Amino acid sequence: METGLRTENAVDTGDIYRAMLPFDSPQDRATLEYYAGPAVVVNQRTACFAPTLDNVGLIYKINNGSAAGGLYLNATIAVENQTDFIGTDPSKLGQITCRIHNGCLSIDPFLLPISLCISVANTMPIKNGTENPLSGWAYGFNSVLLVNSGSALDGIAPVSNEKTQDSSLLEIPKALDNLALRRDGPWTTAFTANGTDVFNATICYISQNLPHKYNVTMIGRAFPSEPEFLAEWSTLMAAENDTGILQELGIGISPDNTRGRGILILQVHSDPDLWEDLDDGM
Numbered sequence: 001m002e003t004g005l006r007t008e009n010a011v012d013t014g015d016i017y018r019a020m021l022p023f024d025s026p027q028d029r030a031t032l033e034y035y036a037g038p039a040v041v042v043n044q045r046t047a048c049f050a051p052t053l054d055n056v057g058l059i060y061k062i063n064n065g066s067a068a069g070g071l072y073l074n075a076t077i078a079v080e081n082q083t084d085f086i087g088t089d090p091s092k093l094g095q096i097t098c099r100i101h102n103g104c105l106s107i108d109p110f111l112l113p114i115s116l117c118i119s120v121a122n123t124m125p126i127k128n129g130t131e132n133p134l135s136g137w138a139y140g141f142n143s144v145l146l147v148n149s150g151s152a153l154d155g156i157a158p159v160s161n162e163k164t165q166d167s168s169l170l171e172i173p174k175a176l177d178n179l180a181l182r183r184d185g186p187w188t189t190a191f192t193a194n195g196t197d198v199f200n201a202t203i204c205y206i207s208q209n210l211p212h213k214y215n216v217t218m219i220g221r222a223f224p225s226e227p228e229f230l231a232e233w234s235t236l237m238a239a240e241n242d243t244g245i246l247q248e249l250g251i252g253i254s255p256d257n258t259r260g261r262g263i264l265i266l267q268v269h270s271d272p273d274l275w276e277d278l279d280d281g282m
Contacts, residue, residue: 002015002133003084003085003130003131006047006049006082006085008081009049009050009183009185009186010047010048010049010050010082010185010186011047011048011185011186012045012046012047012048013044013045013046013047014045015043015045015132015133015134016043016044016045017041017042017043017044017134017266017268018041018042018044018266019039019040019041019042019214019216019218019266020039020040021035021039021218021264022035022037022038022039026225026226029226030222030223030224030225030226031222031223032218032220032222032264033219033220033221033222033264034217034218034219035216035217035218035264036215036216036217036218037215037216038213038214038215038216038273039213039214039216039218040211040212040213040214041134041211041212041213041214041216041266041268042209042211043132043134043135043139043207043209044206044207045132045139045207046204046205046206046207047085047204047205048146048186048202048203048204048205049079049082049186049202049203049204049205050183050184050185050186050187050188050202051077051078051079051145051188051201051202051203052077052078052079052080052188053075053076053077053181053188053190053201054075054076054077054078055074055075055076055095056073056074056075056179056181056190057073057074057075058071058072058073058074058153058172058176059071059072059074059172060072060156060157060170060172068099070099070100070102071099071100071101071102071153071156072097072098072099072100073096073097073098073099073100073147073199074095074096074097075095075096076094076095076096077094077095077096077145077201077203079203084130085130086130086141086143086205087130096117096145098115098117098145098147099115099117100113100115100147100149100153100199101113101114101115101149101153102149102153102154102155102156102157103154103155103156103157112148113148113149113153114146114147114148114149115146115147115149116144116145116146117144117145117146117147118143118144118145132207132209134214134268134272135209135210135212135272135274136272137209137210138209139205139207139208139209140207140208140209140210141205141206141207141208142205142206142208143203143204143205143206144203144204144206145201145202145203145204146201146202146203146204147199147200147201148187148199148200148201149199150190150191150196150197150198150199150200151196151197152175152176152191152192152196152197152198153198153199156170156172156173157170175192175193175194175196176192176198178193179191179192179198180192180193186202187200187201187202188200188201188202210275212272212273212274212275213272213273214268214269214270214271214272214273215268215269215270216266216267216268216269216270217266217267217269218264218265218266218267219264219265219267220258220259220263220264220265221259223262226262227244227245227247227248227262228244228245244262247260247261247262248261248262248263249261
């Protein structure tokens with residue numbers, strides 16, 4: 001059963017099926033125009049929501065060996081009106097502590113000061129109401145919190161004593177207390193009384209369902225080469241950088257333009273060859 005796209009304070013990719021080409025050689029993969037046979041197919045559905053934030057607080061921790069020093073966000077987080085999609089328990093992430101950026105804006109204005117924080121909430125169980133329609137198994141979503149630091153956090157840092165090399169405790173500016181919150185699409189924005197953005201936050205649920213083997217066909221055009229792998233996001237800033245990996249994912253190009261993206265059209269023709277029986281011991 002298909003689960004409809006999430007649209008309320010959300011962005012949702014819908015069901016996206018990807019199959020690994022069963023060839024070791026990059027040249028064989030790039031020149032492939034037709035394939036019929038078995039392949040492992042995975043559903044990479046991802047949906048992001050504007051979270052509800054309560055008990056929001058900022059604290060600066062000095063590096064004392066037990067935790068990395070830096071600016072931390074504390075908050076109680078939940079996602080509302082999505083229990084039919086992600087379940088009851090995963091929608092209540094509870095208390096979360098996340099180290100966030102507080103200085104990179106002054107270093108390089110082109111860098112995105114985004115922190116990725118793993119939730120302490122459990123993944124959805126295998127037996128759950130929302131299913132990957134291709135396999136019949138649950139999506140098994142896992143969640144990650146993304147926090148984009150605003151200008152109000154830039155430069156918040158303790159002062160170091162030049163003689164002792166010790167850092168003094170930092171008191172968070174009063175303007176960052178009692179932040180106002182506003183939801184806009186998949187983001188929740190926290191801002192000060194004068195309207196300065198402090199941070200934006202979104203919760204993304206990423207499908208962790210087990211890939212299975214299917215009989216498929218893949219049809220398309222050959223390509224000169226596979227795109228280069230991006231080891232670091234910062235390399236995107238280089239003018240000579242090849243952004244083919246982003247186009248392959250449908251970024252900066254129409255997702256329906258399979259030829260421009262350098263991908264093949266995937267068609268699945270069989271039920272899944274399951275790795276294990278869903279009803280065995282679960």
